[in-house]
Amino acid sequence: MADFPLSKEIILDKAEEVLRRFGPAKANLLDVARALNVSHAAIYKYYSSKTALRDAVTERWLDRITEPMNAIISLNLPPEVKLFQLVEHLIKSKQQSSLADPEMFATYATLASEAREVLELHLTHIVDLLTLTIEHGITAGTFNGIEPRETAQAILIATSRFHHPSHAQDWLNPEIHYSFNVVWNLLMKGLTQRS
Amino acid sequence: MADFPLSKEIILDKAEEVLRRFGPAKANLLDVARALNVSHAAIYKYYSSKTALRDAVTERWLDRITEPMNAIISLNLPPEVKLFQLVEHLIKSKQQSSLADPEMFATYATLASEAREVLELHLTHIVDLLTLTIEHGITAGTFNGIEPRETAQAILIATSRFHHPSHAQDWLNPEIHYSFNVVWNLLMKGLTQRS
Numbered sequence: 265m266a267d268f269p270l271s272k273e274i275i276l277d278k279a280e281e282v283l284r285r286f287g288p289a290k291a292n293l294l295d296v297a298r299a300l301n302v303s304h305a306a307i308y309k310y311y312s313s314k315t316a317l318r319d320a321v322t323e324r325w326l327d328r329i330t331e332p333m334n335a336i337i338s339l340n341l342p343p344e345v346k347l348f349q350l351v352e353h354l355i356k357s358k359q360q361s362s363l364a365d366p367e368m369f370a371t372y373a374t375l376a377s378e379a380r381e382v383l384e385l386h387l388t389h390i391v392d393l394l395t396l397t398i399e400h401g402i403t404a405g406t407f408n409g410i411e412p413r414e415t416a417q418a419i420l421i422a423t424s425r426f427h428h429p430s431h432a433q434d435w436l437n438p439e440i441h442y443s444f445n446v447v448w449n450l451l452m453k454g455l456t457q458r459s
Numbered sequence: 460m461a462d463f464p465l466s467k468e469i470i471l472d473k474a475e476e477v478l479r480r481f482g483p484a485k486a487n488l489l490d491v492a493r494a495l496n497v498s499h500a501a502i503y504k505y506y507s508s509k510t511a512l513r514d515a516v517t518e519r520w521l522d523r524i525t526e527p528m529n530a531i532i533s534l535n536l537p538p539e540v541k542l543f544q545l546v547e548h549l550i551k552s553k554q555q556s557s558l559a560d561p562e563m564f565a566t567y568a569t570l571a572s573e574a575r576e577v578l579e580l581h582l583t584h585i586v587d588l589l590t591l592t593i594e595h596g597i598t599a600g601t602f603n604g605i606e607p608r609e610t611a612q613a614i615l616i617a618t619s620r621f622h623h624p625s626h627a628q629d630w631l632n633p634e635i636h637y638s639f640n641v642v643w644n645l646l647m648k649g650l651t652q653r654s
Binding site for chain 2 (some may be wrong): 443
């Protein structure tokens, strides 16, 4: 048995290692217990099912993406710059993660697609950040004639091509950055139009 | 041996049947020849490889999607209505095809992702139709301050969520139609902004 105290952090680190080695289809509680040299029951105290453990791995991955976005929100920047930086960060973190380790990125994407509730919370959090920024932009007179939350959702959906894991293959094409700029400029024209 | 004259049409019909039965990984020239009760050489006169046959199946499928779009282009409609109808047709034809037969839709999508050149031609054709409509809109004074072709590409990319086969699962959610309207309204605001 292991001679160190277990923690959620240690279990999640090992779970990522096991997922990396065996892929999303195979990795389970028993594999993680075995890799940590602890009993199934020891893991069970922290995560009561394979689903609970996978949800926690997914949540940690998604939180790593949104954490810098929480920091961007509190910067003193014009709203249109802040909005760009939020979406740019989302896109860059996904694209860099996929380029650095395509297999692990695909594994995370599979986990996320199965962890519906965790994914919904993550997306709602991003829409919250965009909504807040759009609201500031409306107050500042930069954005006009739009409903903030609806527009935040539309921006997230209209940029799917650049951050949704289904399109990871497209990110290998260097023209993707140019495409994003064209889509972004068109969306920003829509946000700033005077009615 | 078969007692009817072969044609490209007959071969493609049978190839679709074989793909439906065996899936995209397995169906090949020999399977199609067997299903038609003709020799491998008889098929070979029309399609010289498995890839050539698959490209032809893909092309026919994609042409069925764009054919009504060619008709929309020649209607006497305001440019913003025409632009909406073009993209709406693209979206509806994909979504209906996926809902009606999800497995066959997935098979076509796999073929299309492998037939890069055929797919590129299809996408270029759609961008051509959108570009033409945007040009008419600029001439008519409906659209402003945009570069037609670049904007056509941006519209196609920004609506990926609604027509790209990777998102077929999302189309089961009835809210997808509402999402499209919100994205579309934002894009149209961008197209009609006076500079």
